[in-house]
Amino acid sequence: MVKDLGISLCGLHFANPVVPASGTFGFGLELADAFDLNLLGGISLKGTTREARYGNPTPRIAEACGGMLNAVGLQNPGIDALVEDKVPALRKIYRGVVIANISGFSVGEYAACCARADACEGIDVLEVNVSCPNVHNGGMAFGTDPQAAAAVTRAVREVSRKPVFVKLSPNVSDIVSIARACEDAGADGLTLVNTFLGMRIDIRARRPVLANGTGGYSGRAIFPVALRMVHQVAHACRIPVMGCGGVATAADVIEMMMAGASVVQVGSENVRNPYACPEIIAALPELMDKLGIDKLSDIIATV
Amino acid sequence: MEKRQLVISENVQVARDPLGRPTFRIVLSVPQGSSDSVGQEFREKSERSQTAPAARSLRMRAGQFVDIAIPGFFLRRPISVCDCSDDRLMLYYKVVGDGTQLLSTLPAGTQLDVLTGLGNGFRPDACREAALLAGGGLGVAPLYLLARELLALGREVTVVLGFNSAGEVVLEEAFRALGVRTLIATMDGSAGVKGFVTDAIAQAAPAYDYFYTCGPMPMMKALCAALPAPGQASLEERMGCGAGFCYGCSIRTRSGVARVCKDGPVFDKEDILW
Numbered sequence: 001m002v003k004d005l006g007i008s009l010c011g012l013h014f015a016n017p018v019v020p021a022s023g024t025f026g027f028g029l030e031l032a033d034a035f036d037l038n039l040l041g042g043i044s045l046k047g048t049t050r051e052a053r054y055g056n057p058t059p060r061i062a063e064a065c066g067g068m069l070n071a072v073g074l075q076n077p078g079i080d081a082l083v084e085d086k087v088p089a090l091r092k093i094y095r096g097v098v099i100a101n102i103s104g105f106s107v108g109e110y111a112a113c114c115a116r117a118d119a120c121e122g123i124d125v126l127e128v129n130v131s132c133p134n135v136h137n138g139g140m141a142f143g144t145d146p147q148a149a150a151a152v153t154r155a156v157r158e159v160s161r162k163p164v165f166v167k168l169s170p171n172v173s174d175i176v177s178i179a180r181a182c183e184d185a186g187a188d189g190l191t192l193v194n195t196f197l198g199m200r201i202d203i204r205a206r207r208p209v210l211a212n213g214t215g216g217y218s219g220r221a222i223f224p225v226a227l228r229m230v231h232q233v234a235h236a237c238r239i240p241v242m243g244c245g246g247v248a249t250a251a252d253v254i255e256m257m258m259a260g261a262s263v264v265q266v267g268s269e270n271v272r273n274p275y276a277c278p279e280i281i282a283a284l285p286e287l288m289d290k291l292g293i294d295k296l297s298d299i300i301a302t303v
Numbered sequence: 304m305e306k307r308q309l310v311i312s313e314n315v316q317v318a319r320d321p322l323g324r325p326t327f328r329i330v331l332s333v334p335q336g337s338s339d340s341v342g343q344e345f346r347e348k349s350e351r352s353q354t355a356p357a358a359r360s361l362r363m364r365a366g367q368f369v370d371i372a373i374p375g376f377f378l379r380r381p382i383s384v385c386d387c388s389d390d391r392l393m394l395y396y397k398v399v400g401d402g403t404q405l406l407s408t409l410p411a412g413t414q415l416d417v418l419t420g421l422g423n424g425f426r427p428d429a430c431r432e433a434a435l436l437a438g439g440g441l442g443v444a445p446l447y448l449l450a451r452e453l454l455a456l457g458r459e460v461t462v463v464l465g466f467n468s469a470g471e472v473v474l475e476e477a478f479r480a481l482g483v484r485t486l487i488a489t490m491d492g493s494a495g496v497k498g499f500v501t502d503a504i505a506q507a508a509p510a511y512d513y514f515y516t517c518g519p520m521p522m523m524k525a526l527c528a529a530l531p532a533p534g535q536a537s538l539e540e541r542m543g544c545g546a547g548f549c550y551g552c553s554i555r556t557r558s559g560v561a562r563v564c565k566d567g568p569v570f571d572k573e574d575i576l577w
Contacts, residue, residue, distance in 0.1 A: 026548035030565070034304055034546070046550070054553070054560055059541035061551035063378050063402070070543065075550045075560070219377050271544045271551075272377055274418070275306055 003285040004295040007041065009240055009262050010163035010188050012097050012124055014041035017296060018253060018281050021244050021267035022047050022101035022127065022167070023072065027086040031274060032093055039278045042097030044191075044265060045086070047129050048117075049102075050109050052078035056134060057211040062200045067219020067246070068268055069198050071134045071212035074103055079113045083120035091122040098122055101167065103129040103139055107155045110142075115159040124163070128156050128187075131169030131194035133216045143169040143194075146181035157186035165242060167191040170222075170229055179233040191242040191265065192233060193226045218268040222246040227259050234260020234301050248276065250283035254291065260301040304420050304546050305359065310334050311413045312391070314406075320471045321491075326397050326441065327407050328473075331369075331417060333361060333390040360389040364424035365449035366517075366537050366569045369394065370545035372416040376402045379418065381545050381564070383517070383537070385444035385474070386451070392419070395444040395473060421545050425535055425569050427452040430513035433459035435534075437500045437526055439518025440466060443474050445537060449515055450483050461486070461509035465522065469494035484509065501529050524577045534572045538563050 005016035019042040025031060028043045037043065055075030062069040077086070079102075087098065100117040104110040110128060117123050130149050132139030142148045149166065156164055166182040168175060170193035179190055195216025200209040208214070226245020234241045243261025247253060248269040256264045269276040284296070293299055309331040318326040363369075363384050369392065370379035380402050386393040398407050409415075427434075427449060434453050436446045443464045450460050460483040466472050468491045478485040487495025488503035496503040500522065514534035516523045523536045540563040543551030547565025554561055556574045561567060 024544075024549060026550070030546070030548035054555065055550065058552060058554065060553075061378070061541050061543040061549070063376060066377065068377050068543070070549070070551060072550050072553075075553055268377075271549050272372065272379060273306070273416075274304065274544060274546050274548070 003288045003293070004297070005281070005284060007262055007297050010125070012163070014097055014263055016041040016281050016284065017257065017261075017263045018277050019044055019097070019099065019242070019263055019265045020270055020277050021265035022099070022129065024267045024270040028090045028094060029086070034274050035278050037094045038096060039281055040096055041263065042099055043090070043094065044099040044101055044127055045082070046076055047074050047101045047103045047132060048076045048079055048082045048113065049074055049104055050079050050113050052076065052081065059209060059211055060215070062209040062215065064198065064200060064217060064219070066221025067217055068271065069200060069210060069215035069217050070195070071210045071215035073134045073212065074132055074139070079116045083116050083123070087120055087122040097124045099125040099127045099165070101127045101129050103132055103135070105135075107151055110152050111155040111159050114156040114164070118160040118162050125165055126156065126160055126162055127165045127167050127191055128152060129167045129194070131167050133169070133171065133195060133197045133214070134212060140169050140171060143178065144172050146177050149178050150181040150185035153182045153185035153187050163188040165189040165191050167194055169194050170225065170245070171197050175229050176232050176236045179237050183237045183239050187239060189240040189242065190233060190237065191244055193229050193245045196222055196225075218246070220246045220248050220269070223248075223252060227256060230256060230261050231259040231303070250280050250287045253280060253284065254287065254293070254299065257296065257299050258301070258303040262300050304418055307361070307417050307419050308334065308414055309392070309417050311409055311411050311415065313411060314409055316407070317395075318471050318473050320397070321467050324398050325407065326395060326471065326473055329394050329396065329406070331392045331394070331415065334414070361392055361419060362387050362389060363392070363420055365427070365452050366424035366445050367420060367422045368545075368568065370418040370421055371406070373402045373406050375405060378543065379545060380406065381421070381542050383445040385447050387448065395441050397441055418545060422564060422568050423566065425449050425515055425537070427456055427458070429533070429535065430458050433461070433509075433511045435504070435509055435511035435514040435530070435532075436460060436462040437504065437514060437516045437518070438462070438464055439500060439522040440471070441473075442516070442518030442537070445517050446515065447474055447477060450478060450481055454481060454483070460484070461507070461511060463488060463500045463503050465489070465500035465503070465518065466494070467491065499525070501525055504530075527572045527575065527577070535569050536572060536575060537568045538570060538575070539568065
């Protein structure tokens with residue numbers, strides 16, 4: 001029988017729950033020639049700040065067991081280029097859900113950028129990144145303290161009519177307390193998790209592999225930890241969760257949804273396989289059939 | 304870019320550098336009677352399927368590279384293309400870490416997941432009459448395909464191949480077989496001119512209006528500074544996706560920030576900020 005992959009979330013319709021995660025899919029346009037982007041349920045665009053940023057020096061990428069480290073450092077063209085160039089260009093070829101990922105170095109910067117993104121017709125969801133581990137005095141600094149996370153959420157909420165999802169860091173001792181603080185401050189949903197702060201050392205050169213010293217660890221290896229956090233948060237909060245972290249297969253998508261995710265983001269797997277998302281989406285109906293699932297939304301938070 | 308499932312036809316050691324690191328030549332082929340391209344499959348499903356080519360040749364431009372998934376490793380390994388035909392790719396790689404070490408153990412018949420057609424490639428038509436090609440180490444590999452492209456355009460070609468020592472030399476006979484003037488420079492003088500490629504160029508004084516280089520960054524920097532003619536250099540950077548969307552290999556150039564994997568790896572001499 002025909003399988004129903006559709007997901008309704010905050011008044012938006014996702015054709016399927018698979019969304020490339022921010023930072024692993026550029027601004028979508030970079031992959032427009034690789035496959036039909038309209039296969040994707042949504043796209044989370046690369047993290048954007050008020051000013052254009054070059055990011056960190058290279059090397060920014062390192063191999064790690066079961067995954068990779070990155071310290072790109074929020075390279076982006078700035079919020080003006082996002083709303084004036086990138087999103088309008090993407091909208092010419094893409095009909096699905098567009099998620100703008102916003103980062104900043106102060107509460108005011110988050111609010112200013114989100115107000116701009118909120119006014120941009122092509123953007124459906126604001127994803128507030130309080131969890132980037134690769135910039136100093138910004139990003140993760142706001143996502144590791146419940147009060148700071150709440151302050152950013154509140155400021156963004158006040159300037160936005162569109163759904164606000166706060167993207168959480170796993171580099172905390174109690175992710176539920178951060179999640180609840182964001183929910184109480186008015187978040188419509190949560191995306192979790194961002195990367196784990198990590199490091200590699202070149203033992204021949206006796207220096208860090210990454211020019212930045214440390215970087216965010218992601219990839220298949222983090223899946224069980226991310227899944228556990230999604231499960232905890234989804235069961236502790238009333239707002240929906242976009243699950244993220246080490247998702248690489250259709251089975252991972254279903255597992256993440258059973259844990260509590262309404263939408264599932266695929267991150268580093270794109271970096272090793274640019275066709276990861278369409279491959280996963282293509283594999284979902286057959287796996288649903290094997291598992292006796294007719295409607296994907298039926299399995300959300302069922303475990 | 305396409306994702307192909309290719310089979311190893313040959314994977315043999317052909318040289319060794321003074322540090323004992325072996326150089327391998329690997330030949331990848333399209334499996335018999337297969338439909339191996341994922342990019343093709345998803346493009347055919349799309350509304351813009353008319354852009355998909357009917358026959359999927361493996362042909363690539365000189366200076367372009369492939370990104371090979373190595374079993375047991377997360378990131379792919381980018382390797383430039385030395386030669387290609389409709390159904391075969393020839394590459395050279397050096398065993399420099401765990402990933403290339405494992406690659407070197409894979410026997411003929413092994414299937415590999417390969418992203419093909421990556422990067423911008425050299426512009427052979429930038430040369431009007433005579434080209435100078437200067438490679439260092441395995442930087443000589445993409446220059447072989449470039450020499451073929453230049454010859455096809457009717458250009459004269461001089462190639463200078465630089466290595467540390469004679470035991471590391473690859474492709475010398477292949478270049479000579481093309482009929483191009485081939486000069487060798489080695490640091491220890493065990494083959495050709497003793498010294499850098501710039502020394503060999505100064506001695507031979509070839510006539511050229513455009514140069515192309517690929518090799519270690521210090522070599523290319525010295526070359527771009529020493530040669531008055533315009534030219535292009537193929538840069539190297541640690542890459543993530545290899546296809547321009549992860550922004551892991553960004554560099555600054557005179558015309559702004561550029562991704563080595565997508566906007567490069569080949570850049571105009573005038574554009575490079577060393």
